[in-house]
Every structure is written in C-alpha cells, then in structure tokens.
Amino acid sequence: MSGRRSVGGYVRAVRTSPVTFSLVLAFAVGATIVAVTGQDPFLAYREMFAGAVDGSGLRNTLARSIPIVGMALAVSVAFRAGVINLGGEGQMVVGGLAGTVVAIYTPGPGAVVIPLAMIAGAAAGAAWALLPAYGQTRLRLPILITSLLLNYVGRAITGYLVRFPLADVSVTLATTRQVPETARMPKMPVFGGVSLSIVLVVAVVAGLAIVYSRSVVGYETRMAGYSGRFARYGGVPVERQTIGVMLVAGAIGGAIGTHLIIGESLRFIDGELVLSGLAWTGLLVSLLAANRPVFILLAGLLFSGLQIGGLAMQRNADVSWRLAQVLQALVIIAVASRLTLRRLRRREVEQAEVAEVILEPAHVGEI
Amino acid sequence: MFEQLFDSALADSAIRAMIPILLAALGGMICERAGVFQISLEGMMVAGAFAAVGGSYLVQSSTMGIVFAMAAGVAVSLILAFGAVTRKGDPIVLGIAINLFAFGITGFLLPQIFGVRGVFQDARIDGLARLPIPLLSDIPVIGRVLFTNTITAYLAFLLVPALWVFLFRTPLGLRLRGVGERPGAAQTLGVSPARYKYAAVIASGVLSGLAGAQLALGNVVQFAENMSSGRGWVAVVAVMLGRAHPTGVLGASLLFAFAEALGFRFQGNGLPVQITDALPFVMTLLALVVARKRFARLLDLTTASA
Numbered sequence: 001m002s003g004r005r006s007v008g009g010y011v012r013a014v015r016t017s018p019v020t021f022s023l024v025l026a027f028a029v030g031a032t033i034v035a036v037t038g039q040d041p042f043l044a045y046r047e048m049f050a051g052a053v054d055g056s057g058l059r060n061t062l063a064r065s066i067p068i069v070g071m072a073l074a075v076s077v078a079f080r081a082g083v084i085n086l087g088g089e090g091q092m093v094v095g096g097l098a099g100t101v102v103a104i105y106t107p108g109p110g111a112v113v114i115p116l117a118m119i120a121g122a123a124a125g126a127a128w129a130l131l132p133a134y135g136q137t138r139l140r141l142p143i144l145i146t147s148l149l150l151n152y153v154g155r156a157i158t159g160y161l162v163r164f165p166l167a168d169v170s171v172t173l174a175t176t177r178q179v180p181e182t183a184r185m186p187k188m189p190v191f192g193g194v195s196l197s198i199v200l201v202v203a204v205v206a207g208l209a210i211v212y213s214r215s216v217v218g219y220e221t222r223m224a225g226y227s228g229r230f231a232r233y234g235g236v237p238v239e240r241q242t243i244g245v246m247l248v249a250g251a252i253g254g255a256i257g258t259h260l261i262i263g264e265s266l267r268f269i270d271g272e273l274v275l276s277g278l279a280w281t282g283l284l285v286s287l288l289a290a291n292r293p294v295f296i297l298l299a300g301l302l303f304s305g306l307q308i309g310g311l312a313m314q315r316n317a318d319v320s321w322r323l324a325q326v327l328q329a330l331v332i333i334a335v336a337s338r339l340t341l342r343r344l345r346r347r348e349v350e351q352a353e354v355a356e357v358i359l360e361p362a363h364v365g366e367i
Numbered sequence: 368m369f370e371q372l373f374d375s376a377l378a379d380s381a382i383r384a385m386i387p388i389l390l391a392a393l394g395g396m397i398c399e400r401a402g403v404f405q406i407s408l409e410g411m412m413v414a415g416a417f418a419a420v421g422g423s424y425l426v427q428s429s430t431m432g433i434v435f436a437m438a439a440g441v442a443v444s445l446i447l448a449f450g451a452v453t454r455k456g457d458p459i460v461l462g463i464a465i466n467l468f469a470f471g472i473t474g475f476l477l478p479q480i481f482g483v484r485g486v487f488q489d490a491r492i493d494g495l496a497r498l499p500i501p502l503l504s505d506i507p508v509i510g511r512v513l514f515t516n517t518i519t520a521y522l523a524f525l526l527v528p529a530l531w532v533f534l535f536r537t538p539l540g541l542r543l544r545g546v547g548e549r550p551g552a553a554q555t556l557g558v559s560p561a562r563y564k565y566a567a568v569i570a571s572g573v574l575s576g577l578a579g580a581q582l583a584l585g586n587v588v589q590f591a592e593n594m595s596s597g598r599g600w601v602a603v604v605a606v607m608l609g610r611a612h613p614t615g616v617l618g619a620s621l622l623f624a625f626a627e628a629l630g631f632r633f634q635g636n637g638l639p640v641q642i643t644d645a646l647p648f649v650m651t652l653l654a655l656v657v658a659r660k661r662f663a664r665l666l667d668l669t670t671a672s673a
Contacts, residue, residue, distance in 0.1 A: 033472070033475070037476065037479040037480065038479075039479070084459060086463070135655075135656075139656060140659055141655050141656065141659055144459070145600075145607070145655065146652060146655065148600055149597075149600065149604070149648045149651055149652050150648075150652070152644070152645060153645050153652070155645075156641045156642060156645030156648075157641075157645070159641035160639055160642055164639065270641075277467075277470075280463075280467055287460055287464075320474070320477075320479055322474040323471075323475050325467065325470065325471030325474065325475070326471040326472050326475055328467070328471070329464045329465070329468035329471055330468060332460065332463075332467075333446060333461060333464045333465065333468065336450055336457055336460040336461045336464060337449065337450035337454040337456045
C-alpha cells in the first residue's frame with residue numbers, strides 16, 4: 001500500500017503520525033527535566049545530535065545499532081505472535097557466553113570458528129528461550145513472568161562460570177580470556193570500521209520482512225498475535241508456534257550476544273552485557289516500530305544515535321547520557337497512551353464476547 | 368551445619384528482606400483487585416528508593432525521606448493510571464516503559480543532583496531507626512525479629528490485616544473488587560470504575576515508594592542504581608501466588624524473602640555470590656511451577672494482547 005503513496009502523502013503520514021507526536025513530546029519533557037536540573041537543554045540536545053553523527057559518532061551509532069536492531073528483531077518475532085518474551089537479556093547473555101567459549105577454545109581459521117561461534121551462541125540462546133516457552137505450553141506459566149525471572153538466573157550462571165571455571169586468572173575482573181585475533185568478527189572498511197555483523201542484521205531485517213508479509217507462517221503468527229482463540233479456531237497450532245517464535249527470538253538474541261563479545265568487547269566480563277541495557281532498548285525499539293522490520297531498522301538507528309549522542313552530551317555538556325534512556329521510555333509511554341482508541345474498541349469487543357460466554361454456556365467460542 | 372543456618376539472625380534478615388517485597392506486593396494486590404494489571408512495581412520501588420535517600424539527605428530527616436519516597440511512587444504511578452485507565456493503553460507496554468523510565472531518570476538524576484555515579488552514600492543521609500516496641504520487644508527471638516523494627520516494617524505488618532478488613536469487610540472494598548471483577552455491573556450501580564482504578568494505582572505508588580524507602584533507608588543507608596534488582600518483579604509474582612489475598616501475599620513474600628536471606632547466609636558460608644543471588648529467583652520459579660494452576664487469567668491476558 002505504501003508503494004503508491006506520493007511524496008506529499010509520506011510527509012503527511014509522518015506529520016500526523018502519533019509516533020512523531022510522541023517523539024516531540026518526549027523531547028519536550030526531556031528538555032524540561034534538563035532545565036529543572038539547572039542545565040541548558042538546547043546545548044544538551046545540540047551536543048547529543050552532533051555526537052551521534054560527527055567524527056567517529058556515525059561509526060559508533062552504526063555499531064551500537066547492531067545489537068539494538070538485533071534485539072528489537074528478536075522481540076518483534078515473539079511480540080507480533082502475542083508471545084511476551086521479556087527474556088531477551090538472559091537469552092543474549094547465555095548465548096553470548098556460549099559463543100565466546102567456542103570462539104576462544106576452538107582451534108582453526110576464522111572462516112570456520114566465527115560462524116561456528118555465532119551458531120553456538122544462537123543455539124544456546126534458543127535453548128535458554130525454550131525454558132519459558134515450554135513453561136507456557138506445558139505448564140501454563142506465563143512467559144511474561146518466567147522469561148523475565150530467568151534473566152536473573154542466566155546472569156547468575158554466566159557470572160559464576162566466568163568467575164570460576166572460565167576465568168582469566170591473570171586479571172582481577174570476573175572475565176573470560178580474550179577472544180583470539182583469528183576468531184574476532186572482522187570489521188568492514190566503511191565509516192572507519194563497522195563490524196561485519198551489520199550485514200547479518202540487515203539480512204535478518206530483509207528476511208523477516210519477507211516472512212512477515214509474504215509467508216503462511218508470517219500470516220499465522222500475526223493472527224495468533226491478534227487473537228489466540230481465533231487463530232486456534234482457524235487451525236493454527238498456537239502451542240507449536242509459541243515454541244517456534246521463542247526459538248527464533250532466543251537464537252537472534254544469542255547471536256547478538258556473541259557478536260557483542262567477538263565483535264566488540266573481546267572478553268565476556270560479568271555483568272557488562274546487562275549493564276548497557278541493550279536488550280531493553282531493543283524491546284522499546286520494537287514497540288515503537290510496531291514490530292515491523294524496516295521500521296525497526298529506522299527506530300533502532302534513532303535510539304542508537306540517542307545513546308551515542310548522549311555519551312557526547314555527557315562529555316561536552318555535563319548532562320548524563322542516561323537522558324537517552326529517559327527519552328526512549330518517554331516515547332513509548334506517549335505512544336502507548338495515545339494509540340489507544342483502536343485498542344479500546346478491540347477490548348470492548350472482547351468483553352462483549354466474554355459476556356456472551358457467561359450468558360450462553362454452550363458457546364461456539366469454546367474450542 | 369543446619370543449626371548454624373537457622374537461627375534468629377536468619378529470621379531477622381528474612382523479615383528485613385520481606386518488607387520491601389511485601390509492601391510492593393500489597394500495592395500490586397490492590398491493583399489486581401481493581402482490575403489493573405500492575406507490573407511497574409519495580410520502577411516505583413527504585414524511584415521511591417532514590418527519593419527516600421534524596422529527601423533524607425536534603426532535609427536530614429528520615430521522615431522526610433519517607434514522604435519523598437511516597438511522593439515519588441505516586442508520581443510514577445500516575446503515568447500508569449493516566450495511560451492505562453484514562454487512555455486505555457496497554458498496561459504491559461506501559462508497565463515495561465515505566466520501569467525503564469524509572470531506572471533511566473534515577474540514573475540521570477544521581478550524577479545531576481548528587482554528582483556521583485552508581486552509588487550515593489553520605490553521612491548526612493538519615494537512616495530509618497529500629498524502634499523497639501515496649502514489652503513486645505522483650506519477648507525472646509520474636510521480640511527482636513518482629514518488634515524491633517522500622518516504622519515502614521510495622522506499617523507493612525499492620526497493612527496485612529487492615530487490607531483484609533478493607534477488601535472483604537467494607538463497602539469501599541466491595542466496590543473496589545466489583546470494579547475489578549464486573550466493571551459493567553459496578554458502573555450500572557453508579558460506581559465509577561476509573562476513580563477506583565486511579566485510587567488503586569496511586570495506592571500501589573504509595574506502597575512501592577515505601578518499599579523503596581525501606582530498601583534505601585532501612586536495609587542499607589544508600590542509593591545504588593537499579594537497587595530494587597528484581598524485587599518488584601518478585602512482588603508481581605507474590606500477588607499471583609498469593610491469589611491477591613493479603614495473607615497469601617504475605618506468605619509468598621515471606622517465602623521469597625527467606626530464599627534471599629538463606630542466599631545471604633550461604634554466601635557467608637563460602638558459596639559464590641553469583642549463585643546465592645539467583646536463589647530468590649529460582650525459588651520464585653519453583654513456586655510458580657508448584658502453584659501453576661493459578662495463572663490462567665494472567666495467561667489469557669498476556670496472550671491476547673501485545
């Protein structure tokens with residue numbers, strides 16, 4: 001549908017979009033917060049913008065967008081199927097450590113070890129995601145809660161492993177050894193060196209865009225997201241689908257975790273992957289983009305720019321980079337509070353259905 | 368080994384660990400009863416902890432710390448009230464965003480106001496005193512564990528029976544439950560669901576703020592970034608496990624707090640901190656598996672939306 005839109009149509013769509021409104025609102029509230037703490041909001045925003053694109057800013061923005069977009073894609077796979085996976089962090093951390101171990105301890109040329117490490121990371125992330133998935137399909141435990149609680153458990157397990165069995169005893173940090181030079185994700189000579197992983201991320205964006213819009217699986221998962229009962233009535237195996245989307249989400253998360261070590265930090269340091277809050281930023285990005293891959297790419301670049309620019313703002317304007325996190329959360333709060341009329345109507349319909357079930361015990365809806 | 372593990376010091380640290388979880392969970396329980404899905408307890412707790420330390424430091428009074436904490440909890444709670452009740456937004460999306468907002472804003476204000484990163488400690492922060500209750504505090508073991516406590520702890524203890532009476536023995540409580548269970552019927556009877564939902568969410572803000580105050584002025588006297596470290600989520604589970612019933616919520620909170628205290632003790636006995644930190648979460652997950660029949664409603668809620 002968007003293919004036939006004129007330029008003016010696009011401009012109008014952007015101008016009237018609730019997302020645009022939410023962004024403006026978030027920046028306005030952010031400016032107020034900065035002003036209240038006695039700093040100049042205009043200076044802060046100027047430094048933030050400049051920091052995201054000037055000098056090494058653009059390269060850093062691109063580099064940080066890799067995990068943000070990646071984690072957002074992982075979230076989108078689950079969310080659009082109505083599976084509320086809040087375990088991205090755990091899946092990223094567990095997969096990241098597995099990939100790192102393979103990268104450190106597997107001998108061989110990079111062309112073999114690097115793909116192997118990514119696959120191992122993806123497999124471990126998927127396996128970790130399988131726990132809450134089975135919890136929901138077999139034990140009827142909501143993924144929302146179990147996946148979140150497992151984040152803390154995953155962090156504890158990896159923290160233990162890097163402090164004891166896998167520790168590099170030559171340093172005081174709780175960390176693994178450094179990833180050997182041959183097993184590091186290569187950087188491409190663009191914008192001063194961007195990890196090859198960005199190609200993978202773009203490929204996943206394209207792949208998911210096609211799967212979502214053109215395939216049966218994409219259609220069925222979306223139907224399940226709208227209404228599990230409706231999808232089940234239409235013959236969609238919702239339970240199997242829950243397992244499937246969790247596996248894919250976990251695999252993407254695990255691969256991103258691996259990338260963050262073999263392409264960025266080069267050591268798995270206890271708590272480092274959690275500290276950056278990338279999984280949660282990814283979640284917000286997916287919400288902002290309404291789970292659509294191409295929009296995730298754009299929103300991911302935006303949030304990445306906010307964070308990288310935020311660091312420059314902290315250096316040059318003495319305003320904490322955490323303002324970026326505040327802005328991100330505010331955008332989503334604004335979007336969630338505004339995109340409500342459609343939701344409201346759907347909920348009223350659901351309530352009407354529930355009322356019917358109560359009045360009429362032998363309801364067709366009971367499948 | 369076990370005689371060493373279970374003693375009054377363990378009971379004492381379990382009770383201390385329980386207070387923040389219980390306070391937040393009681394707030395979550397009120398929301399659950401009013402039909403508001405409340406998962407931003409974590410965010411309100413961390414905001415409360417920050418404001419408690421900030422207020423106590425600025426005014427050098429722990430009482431003002433508590434007042435600040437409640438105000439911060441209410442301020443954050445109003446975001447959910449407006450978004451989910453007035454605007455009918457998705458409470459799950461809002462809850463997640465509110466938690467991240469609270470972590471972001473406290474992490475932002477910490478260097479901006481106090482000029483430090485990570486942890487804020489200062490001799491001028493007035494911690495909550497442990498006030499022994501005359502006579503009762505002289506009872507062996509129980510006296511020290513229960514009746515030599517902070518004001519927020521006493522409040523938490525009193526709220527369990529008080530909320531039971533409120534929910535099940537007062538007209539106001541009946542209407543609140545009516546709003547949660549049959550909003551249409553409540554409206555027909557002239558009860559405004561929105562007003563009750565707002566009140567419930569604000570109450571959870573007050574209680575989660577108090578939970579933060581207990582955490583930052585009672586259990587320790589400092590603010591550390593992300594210091595709620597999952598307790599708000601454990602409180603969400605405590606509401607589910609306790610079937611949104613005061614005594615059930617108390618039991619669930621005590622169970623998790625006991626796991627936390629036990630982890631602390633194991634740590635003293637040489638177990639690595641990474642493993643003992645996971646103990647309350649493992650315990651929570653196990654409790655979920657054991658009591659799994661209870662979550663059908665939440666499951667329906669979470670699989671229908673997003």
